[in-house]
Amino acid sequence: MTADQPISVTCTVNGETQTLEVGAGETLLQTLRRRLWLTGTKEGCLEGECGACTVLIDGAPVASCIQSAAAVDGRDIRTIEGLSDGERLSPLQQAFLDHAAVQCGFCIPGMLMTLTALLEQQASPSREEVETALAGNTCRCTGYQQMVDAAMTAAGRERA
Ligand code: FES
Ligand code: FES
Structure with a gap:
C-alpha cells in the first residue's frame, strides 16, 4: 500500500454505520467535517491542546484533530450532532x-x-x-x- 492510497474504515458515527475511504494522514476531525459534514466539531489549535475538536470514541473523550481516521475502524464515535434526541436537547x-x-x-x-x-x-x-x-x-x-x-x-x- 502506498502512502496516498485510501484506507477503508467502517465505524459507527452517532449510531449510524459509515464506511469511508480515508487518507493515510487524515485526522478524524477532517473526516467528520469534510466527508460527513458534521461541522459541529470545531477546528481550534489542531495540536491536541484546546479541546474544541473533542468527540467520544467508545465513550471516551478524544481530541479528533490528532486522532488518525484510519485507526477508528470498528469504533463507536459520537459527536455534538448526536447529543440531542431530535429537537430535544440532552x-x-x-x-x-x-x-x-x-x-x-x-x-x-x-x-x-x-x-x-x-x-x-x-x-x-x-x-x-x-x-x-x-x-x-x-x-x-x-x-x-x-x-x-x-x-x-x-x-x-x-x-x-
Ligand atoms: S483543535 Fe484544539 S485540541 Fe483539537
Ligand atoms: S470560546 Fe467562546 S464560549 Fe468558549
Missing part, C-alpha cells in the same frame, strides 16, 4: 442554556462532549471533578464558572 445541553453558559459558542461542542463522557462514567461528580475533567478544554470567552454550574445541575447536584 439534559446537559439544556443546563448550558439555562445557566447562560454559551457565549461565542466555539468551545461548547468540545465542552459538552467532555462533560457528557464524565457524566456517563460518573453520574454525580463533585465540582472539583467537573473542573478537572474540563482541564483540557479552553474557553476563550472564559465562561468556565457557568459551565461547571451547568454540569452540576445536569448531574442533579445543584438547581438551575
Whole structure:
C-alpha cells in the first residue's frame, strides 16, 4: 500500500454505520467535517491542546484533530450532532442554556462532549471533578464558572 492510497474504515458515527475511504494522514476531525459534514466539531489549535475538536470514541473523550481516521475502524464515535434526541436537547445541553453558559459558542461542542463522557462514567461528580475533567478544554470567552454550574445541575447536584 502506498502512502496516498485510501484506507477503508467502517465505524459507527452517532449510531449510524459509515464506511469511508480515508487518507493515510487524515485526522478524524477532517473526516467528520469534510466527508460527513458534521461541522459541529470545531477546528481550534489542531495540536491536541484546546479541546474544541473533542468527540467520544467508545465513550471516551478524544481530541479528533490528532486522532488518525484510519485507526477508528470498528469504533463507536459520537459527536455534538448526536447529543440531542431530535429537537430535544440532552439534559446537559439544556443546563448550558439555562445557566447562560454559551457565549461565542466555539468551545461548547468540545465542552459538552467532555462533560457528557464524565457524566456517563460518573453520574454525580463533585465540582472539583467537573473542573478537572474540563482541564483540557479552553474557553476563550472564559465562561468556565457557568459551565461547571451547568454540569452540576445536569448531574442533579445543584438547581438551575
Ligand atoms: S483543535 Fe483539537 S485540541 Fe484544539
Ligand atoms: S464560549 Fe467562546 S470560546 Fe468558549
